[in-house]
Amino acid sequence: MSEVKRPNPLFRNLTSKLAASPMIFIVLVVFVGSTMWTVASSFTGIKTLPIFTPQEFYDNWVGWDQYVRLWNTPRWITSITNLAIYGILYSGFAFVIGFLLAVLMDQKIRAEGVFRTIYLYPFALSFIVTGKVWAWVLNPAFGLEKTVRDMGWTSFSFDWLTNRDMAIYTVVIAGLWQGTGLVMALMLAGLRSIDDEIWRAARVDGIPKWRTYLQIVVPMMRPVMITIFVIVASGSVRVYDLVLALTQGGPGNSSQVPSMYIYEKLFVGALAQGTAASSVLLLATAIILIPWIIVEFGKKSRE
Amino acid sequence: MHSVSVKNVSLNFGAASVLKNMNLDVEEGEFIVLLGPSGCGKSTLLNCLAGLLELSEGQIFIKGKNVTWVEPSERGIGMVFQSYALYPQMTVRGNLSFGLKIAGLPKDEVDRRVARAAEILQIGPLLDRKPGALSGGQRQRVAIGRALVRDVDVFLFDEPLSNLDAKLRSELRVEIKRLHTRLNNTMVYVTHDQIEALTLADRIAVMKGGVIQQLADPQTIYNKPSNLFVAGFIGSPSMNFLSGKTIEGGRAFQFGDTRIDLAGYDGGAVLERDQAILGVRPEHISVSHEAPSGPSIPAVVEIDENLGADSLVWLMCGTKEICVRVPVEGRLPAGTQVHLALDIHKASLFDAKTEQRI
Numbered sequence: 337m338s339e340v341k342r343p344n345p346l347f348r349n350l351t352s353k354l355a356a357s358p359m360i361f362i363v364l365v366v367f368v369g370s371t372m373w374t375v376a377s378s379f380t381g382i383k384t385l386p387i388f389t390p391q392e393f394y395d396n397w398v399g400w401d402q403y404v405r406l407w408n409t410p411r412w413i414t415s416i417t418n419l420a421i422y423g424i425l426y427s428g429f430a431f432v433i434g435f436l437l438a439v440l441m442d443q444k445i446r447a448e449g450v451f452r453t454i455y456l457y458p459f460a461l462s463f464i465v466t467g468k469v470w471a472w473v474l475n476p477a478f479g480l481e482k483t484v485r486d487m488g489w490t491s492f493s494f495d496w497l498t499n500r501d502m503a504i505y506t507v508v509i510a511g512l513w514q515g516t517g518l519v520m521a522l523m524l525a526g527l528r529s530i531d532d533e534i535w536r537a538a539r540v541d542g543i544p545k546w547r548t549y550l551q552i553v554v555p556m557m558r559p560v561m562i563t564i565f566v567i568v569a570s571g572s573v574r575v576y577d578l579v580l581a582l583t584q585g586g587p588g589n590s591s592q593v594p595s596m597y598i599y600e601k602l603f604v605g606a607l608a609q610g611t612a613a614s615s616v617l618l619l620a621t622a623i624i625l626i627p628w629i630i631v632e633f634g635k636k637s638r639e
Numbered sequence: 640m641h642s643v644s645v646k647n648v649s650l651n652f653g654a655a656s657v658l659k660n661m662n663l664d665v666e667e668g669e670f671i672v673l674l675g676p677s678g679c680g681k682s683t684l685l686n687c688l689a690g691l692l693e694l695s696e697g698q699i700f701i702k703g704k705n706v707t708w709v710e711p712s713e714r715g716i717g718m719v720f721q722s723y724a725l726y727p728q729m730t731v732r733g734n735l736s737f738g739l740k741i742a743g744l745p746k747d748e749v750d751r752r753v754a755r756a757a758e759i760l761q762i763g764p765l766l767d768r769k770p771g772a773l774s775g776g777q778r779q780r781v782a783i784g785r786a787l788v789r790d791v792d793v794f795l796f797d798e799p800l801s802n803l804d805a806k807l808r809s810e811l812r813v814e815i816k817r818l819h820t821r822l823n824n825t826m827v828y829v830t831h832d833q834i835e836a837l838t839l840a841d842r843i844a845v846m847k848g849g850v851i852q853q854l855a856d857p858q859t860i861y862n863k864p865s866n867l868f869v870a871g872f873i874g875s876p877s878m879n880f881l882s883g884k885t886i887e888g889g890r891a892f893q894f895g896d897t898r899i900d901l902a903g904y905d906g907g908a909v910l911e912r913d914q915a916i917l918g919v920r921p922e923h924i925s926v927s928h929e930a931p932s933g934p935s936i937p938a939v940v941e942i943d944e945n946l947g948a949d950s951l952v953w954l955m956c957g958t959k960e961i962c963v964r965v966p967v968e969g970r971l972p973a974g975t976q977v978h979l980a981l982d983i984h985k986a987s988l989f990d991a992k993t994e995q996r997i
Binding site for chain 2: 531533534536537538539540541542543544547551552555556
């Protein structure tokens with residue numbers, strides 16, 4: 337009997353490695369590579385043409401100049417403030433309203449499928465359509481305000497769309513109308529995954545229904561909640577076309593959001609300024625997500 | 640006064656009738672087991688007792704009080720579920736005390752009850768752990784504890800051991816029996832496992848199709864099943880059924896060409912019936928090489944299964960398969976010609992048309 341040498345570990349599971357290699361390539365080049373390029377180019381003064389070689393980067397290097405300029409631009413400050421308002425209100429209300437709707441849907445109601453479709457339907461529309469529809473509804477000249485006034489309440493006023501201080505809140509309303517249905521559907525799936533015996537045990541224990549929801553069922557839905565949070569939060573960071581269709585960032589610059597600022601700079605001859613703004617958003621997202629990733633996945637590997 | 644009383648209870652889900660005019664009286668301190676195959680309505684009946692399902696008709700009394708329309712938490716019952724149904728985000732202590740706190744009990748009373756339950760169920764060291772960190776057996780103990788702290792007269796168990804492995808199941812079975820001896824509460828216990836039913840119950844209610852087929856103590860259920868269904872459902876391996884007819888005015892049973900004398904049969908008037916079924920349990924048949932003096936049936940050994948303590952011999956008697964439980968020393972090679980003698984005193988005779996025991 338002759339001894340057989342251990343096979344080269346490089347060739348173990350070779351087919352799996354081959355199958356995974358395109359994905360690995362895409363992740364490295366598209367995600368990691370592009371991100372690194374974006375961050376690196378934000379430290380240069382390039383205007384329109386992207387650069388790639390180290391020599392070019394060296395020649396165009398300006399240090400933190402782009403970031404200094406960015407944080408001295410009032411439009412950027414407005415944008416980032418609006419993003420914070422939109423993100424917090426949209427995520428918060430989408431969670432609360434979506435959960436309440438899901439709870440109502442969970443009461444073994446008749447024609448549940450019809451209601452689910454009604455609430456989920458706006459999600460099937462694009463942000464452009466949603467934005468345009470709400471722009472009409474909220475337009476004081478022929479929308480909600482005019483309709484109510486025509487019905488007799490002549491002093492009625494609802495001019496958020498044309499009000500500098502309130503315009504961003506119309507974006508929140510339209511966003512909620514569009515996105516709450518999805519949150520509801522996900523929450524409902526989460527509620528349905530709770531074993532019926534938990535409910536029965538709580539009834540025997542004499543726990544009121546609302547307390548069962550808040551103190552037993554919601555904690556059990558934690559994984560679903562986290563998924564929903566990631567979907568909702570990433571959706572609010574990306575917000576762009578909704579604002580474009582609804583307010584065009586106006587009146588003035590009052591409802592601008594960062595993605596509009598970035599888009600504009602990238603394609604109107606201030607490339608590096610755009611990548612600097614992108615990097616800030618990237619950093620902000622990372623600051624929110626990384627602690628959660630560490631807590632959530634770190635815990636799992638220890639268990 | 641009965642501890643639990645079910646009066647003319649019916650339950651319909653749409654057109655399907657799940658419980659049919661059910662009547663059941665449970666004595667104070669009695670351990671009653673609802674036994675039956677899945678879909679027989681046993682869990683449904685338990686949920687009705689708990690108040691988790693609304694009745695279509697009938698009334699339910701607990702300790703003499705009509706609780707038909709009373710909320711589960713107000714009925715004076717505690718319930719243990721198959722999936723344990725513990726609240727996963729709370730510690731064991733939290734699970735035990737949550738209901739009590741909501742009910743507004745003072746803190747020292749809550750602590751006293753939790754401590755007592757922990758002592759009885761030996762879960763003291765687990766009180767500050769979460770259910771996720773417990774084994775199946777420990778979880779079910781906590782679930783029993785949650786019923787225990789409610790300080791109620793009636794315990795309802797819904798297949799509490801089905802999710803456990805065989806060894807834990809037998810351990811917890813003994814534990815539940817011990818708990819009953821110690822607390823002497825009324826217990827209503829649903830299972831599809833006949834061993835659990837036979838070992839735990841003071842009385843067993845065998846159910847099928849929403850109807851109680853037989854309600855009696857385990858010994859009677861086992862020895863004198865009231866109909867063919869109960870006879871076939873209880874016992875493993877199940878009773879041997881020989882189809883034939885009764886002859887000579889009910890003095891004998893004819894199975895194929897064999898005449899089996901019915902002298903000593905423990906039952907009602909046999910009479911002459913042209914379609915009858917003789918049921919004999921595997922342990923009530925003896926095997927011998929020589930034809931015995933009394934009635935006997937010739938058979939051929941097919942398979943011999945050694946179970947350790949005894950062995951099961953499967954024989955062919957013409958085209959009919961018969962199972963016999965014999966001591967291990969009496970093991971038989973396949974193909975052996977033997978004679979079977981039946982213990983008529985312990986056999987059951989059924990009318991093939993009505994399926995009822997004679």
